[in-house]
Amino acid sequence: MSPLDVNPSAGASLRDTHAPVIRPEHAEGDIARLIEQQAAKIPSHWFLFAALGSMVASLGCELADRRRASRFIGMWPTPLLALGIYNKLVKTLGTR
Numbered sequence: 001m002s003p004l005d006v007n008p009s010a011g012a013s014l015r016d017t018h019a020p021v022i023r024p025e026h027a028e029g030d031i032a033r034l035i036e037q038q039a040a041k042i043p044s045h046w047f048l049f050a051a052l053g054s055m056v057a058s059l060g061c062e063l064a065d066r067r068r069a070s071r072f073i074g075m076w077p078t079p080l081l082a083l084g085i086y087n088k089l090v091k092t093l094g095t096r
Contacts, residue, residue, distance in 0.1 A: 036090045044091070047084030051077040 028036075054076040061070035 039087050040090045042087055044084055044088050047080050047087060051080040051084070054080065 054073050058070045058074035058076075061067075061073060
């Protein structure tokens with residue numbers, strides 16, 4: 001059974017029919033472009049190592065009974081990983 005038997009419209013979804021939407025009001029500013037160009041220079045694995053390091057630092061603070069510092073540092077991995085994903089997307093897709 002082919003995928004076209006299951007979904008008769010599957011053939012249409014295989015074609016790349018996207019027309020780029022280019023409008024002046026959707027253009028990025030110079031500052032955003034500059035930030036993306038500079039962010040693309042940072043190796044992506046740095047964000048992963050920074051997130052893992054903050055987890056270790058948070059655990060160390062927790063074990064040292066510094067609970068407020070532990071909770072503060074423990075909030076860092078999620079934004080660091082999100083920045084890593086953004087960095088990878090900028091490198092993969094480039095600036096638009």
